[in-house]
Amino acid sequence: MAAAEVIGQKVDDDGERPRLTLSEKIGLVIGNAPNTFHYQMIQMYLLFFYTDFMKISPAFIAALFLISRIADALLAPIFGAMLDKITTPWGKYTPWFLILGVPFAIAGWLTFTVPDLSESGKMVYAVVTYAIYSLFASVITIPSQAVVPAVTKRIEERITIAQLGFLFILIGALIVQVGTVPLYKALGGGDDSKGFSIFMAAAAVITIVISIFQSVRVKERYLVAVKKDKKSPTFRQMFAATFSNKYAIILYVYLFSSAISSGIRSGVQIHFYKYFFNNEGLMAIIGIVVLIPTLFGVAFSQRVIRRFGLRNTVLAGVFINLITCPVFLFIPSGTTGLMMLIAVSVITSLIGGFASPAQGVMMPAAIDYTEWKSGLNLNAFMSSFNGFIQTFATALSGAIAAGALTVIGYVPDVVQSDGTLFGLKILIGVLPAVFGAFAICMVWFDLTEEKQSRISKELAERRRNA
Numbered sequence: 001m002a003a004a005e006v007i008g009q010k011v012d013d014d015g016e017r018p019r020l021t022l023s024e025k026i027g028l029v030i031g032n033a034p035n036t037f038h039y040q041m042i043q044m045y046l047l048f049f050y051t052d053f054m055k056i057s058p059a060f061i062a063a064l065f066l067i068s069r070i071a072d073a074l075l076a077p078i079f080g081a082m083l084d085k086i087t088t089p090w091g092k093y094t095p096w097f098l099i100l101g102v103p104f105a106i107a108g109w110l111t112f113t114v115p116d117l118s119e120s121g122k123m124v125y126a127v128v129t130y131a132i133y134s135l136f137a138s139v140i141t142i143p144s145q146a147v148v149p150a151v152t153k154r155i156e157e158r159i160t161i162a163q164l165g166f167l168f169i170l171i172g173a174l175i176v177q178v179g180t181v182p183l184y185k186a187l188g189g190g191d192d193s194k195g196f197s198i199f200m201a202a203a204a205v206i207t208i209v210i211s212i213f214q215s216v217r218v219k220e221r222y223l224v225a226v227k228k229d230k231k232s233p234t235f236r237q238m239f240a241a242t243f244s245n246k247y248a249i250i251l252y253v254y255l256f257s258s259a260i261s262s263g264i265r266s267g268v269q270i271h272f273y274k275y276f277f278n279n280e281g282l283m284a285i286i287g288i289v290v291l292i293p294t295l296f297g298v299a300f301s302q303r304v305i306r307r308f309g310l311r312n313t314v315l316a317g318v319f320i321n322l323i324t325c326p327v328f329l330f331i332p333s334g335t336t337g338l339m340m341l342i343a344v345s346v347i348t349s350l351i352g353g354f355a356s357p358a359q360g361v362m363m364p365a366a367i368d369y370t371e372w373k374s375g376l377n378l379n380a381f382m383s384s385f386n387g388f389i390q391t392f393a394t395a396l397s398g399a400i401a402a403g404a405l406t407v408i409g410y411v412p413d414v415v416q417s418d419g420t421l422f423g424l425k426i427l428i429g430v431l432p433a434v435f436g437a438f439a440i441c442m443v444w445f446d447l448t449e450e451k452q453s454r455i456s457k458e459l460a461e462r463r464r465n466a
Contacts, residue, residue, distance in 0.1 A: 020157055027217030028151060029165035031097060031144050034207040036172030038108050038137060041200070042394065043266035044176060044283075046111070046130075047402055052412045053193045054114055054122050062402035068131050069395025072138035073388045077239075079139045080384020083146060084377070085232050093150060093380065094218045096143040101211025104136035105204035113197040138391035145383035149364045150220045153456045155449055159302055162360030166298050169356070170291075177287030181280055222463075238381045241374040247366040248382060250445045254314075256389045257438035261321070263397025264435070268405070268427045275416045276333055276424060282341075289342050290349035297353015310358045311445045317355030318439040324348050325436065328429025362445070365452045372455045401427060 020028075047065075050056045088095050111129040115122060152158060180199065188195025233241070242248055273282035305313050324344045331337040367382050408423025410416065416424075 019154070020152055020161075023217060024151070024219065025157075025161050025164055027214050028144065028148060028161055029168050030210055031101075031214050032165050032168035033172040033175075034101075034105075034203070034210055035141055035144070036169045037175055037203060038104070038133075038140075038207070039390075039394075040173050040176040040266070041108070041112070041180070041203075042134070042137065043263055043398075044269055045180060045196075047267050047398065047405075048270050049112060049196060050126060051405075053196070054126060055119070055412075056123060056126060058402045058405045058410070060123065062399040062406075064127060064130060065398035065402060066395050068127075068134050069138070069391050069398070071131075072135050073392035073395065075135070076138050076142065076384045076387040076391060077381065078235075078384075080142055080146070080381040080387070081235050081238055083142065083380035083384075084238070090215075091220050093143040093147040094215055094220060097214040097218070098211045100136055100140050100143070101214075102208050103132070104140050105207035105211075107133040107136055108207070109197065109200040109204040112200040114193040134391070134394075137394075138387050139384070140387075141390070142380055142384050142387050144214075145363060145386055146379035147218060147220060149367050149379050150222045151218065153222065153368070153460065155361065155365075155452055155456070158361045158364055159305065159357060162357035163298055163301060165360050166301075166353075166356040167295075170294055170298070174287050174291060178284045181283050233376050233378075238376065238378055241370055241376045242378060242382050242385070245366060245370045245373065247362075247369055247445060247447045248385075250441050251362055251366055252385055252389055253441045254439045254445075255386060256393050257436055257441075259390050259393035260397045260400075261325075261432040261436035261439075263394055264401050265428050265432045267398055267401030268424055271405070271410065272424045272428050276421050277338065278333075282338075286341070286345055290345050293346050293350035294353040297350045297355075298357060299353075301354050301357040304354045305358050310361060310449060311442055313358040314355050314362075314442050314445075315440075317351050318436070318442060320348055320351040321436050321439075322433055325429050325433035328425050331425070362447075365447055365455075368452070368455050368459060369447060372459055400431070404431075 047058075047061060050061050051058055083093060083096065086092070107129065111126075111133040113129075115125045117125060148158065148161060152161070184192055184195035184199045186195070187198040270280065270283055273286075274280045279285075301313070308316070324347060327340065327344050331340045363383065363386065367379055370382060371377050404423065404427050408427075409420045410423075
């Protein structure tokens with residue numbers, strides 16, 4: 001069995017390293033803000049940017065999203081396996097914050113920049129820039145997810161990290177939802193496409209600065225080195241160990257269900273606000289409205305998790321989502337409809353605030369379970385399937401949203417027909433509920449907190465005896 005690398009730190013009586021400082025916890029998860037920002041920009045604005053500013057047909061965009069993201073999804077596990085096999089002089093996972101962060105940031109800026117080219121030239125430009133952007137988007141979160149089990153084995157610390165992580169996710173999402181429309185309009189000075197480019201250039205600078213901070217601040221404590229007389233596991237062994245873990249499978253199904261459900265909704269959200277309510281600014285308004293209930297949910301999530309458990313807290317979020325999605329079918333376009341929209345948003349954001357930190361604890365627990373069961377430490381490989389799923393779900397949801405716009409007769413910058421508006425309701429309400437129903441699989445996630453603690457102690461004992 002692999003021996004734990006000694007890094008010169010004192011060990012507590014329970015076999016664990018000293019507790020993390022607040023700055024270390026922030027270093028682990030601050031990257032969630034730019035990562036979420038870029039993900040949300042792809043989900044919520046890229047389709048809109050391509051159709052309304054670059055004047056590319058929805059059918060072409062659907063094919064671009066699907067082909068590029070499927071290719072990226074297939075590369076994610078390969079990248080994860082590589083990370084688990086390679087250790088650099090500067091660490092195993094932390095150097096990748098910077099290695100990936102810089103090109104990812106630049107690609108995001110270029111993707112949201114309209115070139116002075118012909119129609120066909122713009123299509124080629126979109127293919128190249130989006131392919132690069134989506135490639136980095138598919139792997140950018142792997143190091144940050146893989147490093148958590150290498151930094152702490154304590155469940156309570158992981159919950160705190162997940163809470164902080166969700167706050168940074170919220171910051172990234174809020175910047176997109178609240179700031180994008182007013183900022184790109186203000187920065188553009190009447191040229192909205194120029195405003196998008198300046199906005200994404202500023203985001204690129206911030207992304208790079210955060211990547212540097214993470215690379216410097218995060219310290220790996222539980223590096224597992226393979227003995228010289230033992231070969232590293234093959235890709236086949238990694239795959240077998242991962243997918244013989246039922247908890248990993250359940251999480252992957254849940255993540256895919258949630259990602260494709262939210263992806264379809266996000267992809268047409270601005271179209272719905274712009275053409276149904278005749279108010280693009282609702283993107284910012286709704287973002288502000290959901291802030292307080294979301295923060296309240298996150299603040300009290302640890303108490304809720306202690307009271308109801310990780311699984312039940314996540315399931316509450318699943319069922320609330322399934323119940324509220326169909327409400328969009330009955331929302332009228334006037335003030336009453338706006339009040340209904342706000343009410344649904346507040347309820348879902350509150351329960352989502354409770355559930356999101358719980359989700360963040362489950363994958364590290366599944367990774368520890370694989371190590372406990374098979375003896376293989378597969379932090380990056382298992383985390384890479386999160387990227388695979390997120391990428392594939394983004395591709396599929398983006399293609400569904402773009403293709404569906406063509407089916408329902410959407411035409412940019414004109415008054416939409418009643419049939420098209422009803423089609424937007426289907427896309428933002430019914431389809432997310434259909435795909436979100438698969439998240440009920442969390443019912444079978446019975447890796448309780450007590451069992452997780454027992455596994456952590458056994459792993460600590462193995463490290464001491466190795």
